Amino acid sequence: MTKKNIIKFKRGKKMKTFLIGIAGGTASGKTTLARILKDSFQEDAIILKHDYYYYDRSHFKVEDEKINFDHPDSFETELLVKQLKKLKKGEAVQRPVYSYKTNERLAEKKRVNPAAIIIVEGILIFHYEILRKLFDLKIYVDTDADIRLLRRISRDIKERDRSFESVKRQYLSTVKPMHEKYVEPSKYYSDIIIPHGGLNEIANDLIIKKIKDHLRN
Numbered sequence: 001m002t003k004k005n006i007i008k009f010k011r012g013k014k015m016k017t018f019l020i021g022i023a024g025g026t027a028s029g030k031t032t033l034a035r036i037l038k039d040s041f042q043e044d045a046i047i048l049k050h051d052y053y054y055y056d057r058s059h060f061k062v063e064d065e066k067i068n069f070d071h072p073d074s075f076e077t078e079l080l081v082k083q084l085k086k087l088k089k090g091e092a093v094q095r096p097v098y099s100y101k102t103n104e105r106l107a108e109k110k111r112v113n114p115a116a117i118i119i120v121e122g123i124l125i126f127h128y129e130i131l132r133k134l135f136d137l138k139i140y141v142d143t144d145a146d147i148r149l150l151r152r153i154s155r156d157i158k159e160r161d162r163s164f165e166s167v168k169r170q171y172l173s174t175v176k177p178m179h180e181k182y183v184e185p186s187k188y189y190s191d192i193i194i195p196h197g198g199l200n201e202i203a204n205d206l207i208i209k210k211i212k213d214h215l216r217n
């Protein structure tokens, strides 16, 4: 255990931080799994979404077809890496806040306190070597494309102010080709692949057990 990764937590215990990456295609169930882990470990766990680090695109119309949100260059990944390194050292960070409704990096920031378990989720997080090197456990949530598309249509209409036509256009022009080019190949780097992700209880229980083992040691 290296000294720099041991930090003192609220409950007075000293432990090594455990950084978990959850990748997978859009609407595969990454957020669902991250929340299940957070619910299990409560204040010992924090979640950071790579999506918080999207560059500001508010100068484009929300449904402009020229915006490619699924390309690795769409994110300020260096800032995420910098903030993860601080969290690992036990320092709080001010993370960016992004709006899917306006493509905007908002002026406000949110404080994130360090915790023993740091969960990072995003479609492309295993694409970047600088990020991959930080993770202690890399999980890829593997859900069939047809299921993901159906989920994405419902979610984007309900939660992200999109129309069916815009979801369809975006899916065909950027989401699907970028998934095939960058997201799917990054599965190779994962330690665990969870089939039909989201509510796969056996897989979730195994992951929780692995983290508990780490916390006990």
Ligand SMILES: Nc1ncnc2c1ncn2[C@@H]1O[C@H](COP(=O)(O)OP(=O)(O)O)[C@@H](O)[C@H]1O
Pocket: 024, 025, 026, 027, 028, 029, 030, 031, 032, 033, 151, 152, 155, 196, 197, 198, 199, 200
């Ligand atoms: N196993 C599941 N069965 C049905 N719906 C699910 C399941 N897992 C996730 N969902 C739903 O699919 C949508 C996308 O899931 P989410 O976890 O947000 O995916 P991601 O973070 O990978 O985009 C959400 O509306 C969520 O409630």
Ligand SMILES: O=c1ccn([C@@H]2O[C@H](COP(=O)(O)O)[C@@H](O)[C@H]2O)c(=O)[nH]1
Pocket: 025, 026, 027, 030, 051, 054, 069, 070, 099, 100, 101, 103, 104, 122, 123, 175
């Ligand atoms: O302004 C935005 C930013 C992102 N997107 C889409 O979101 C998904 C990633 O989020 P998931 O929760 O993993 O689905 C990505 O496929 C982008 O296309 C967006 O539409 N608008």
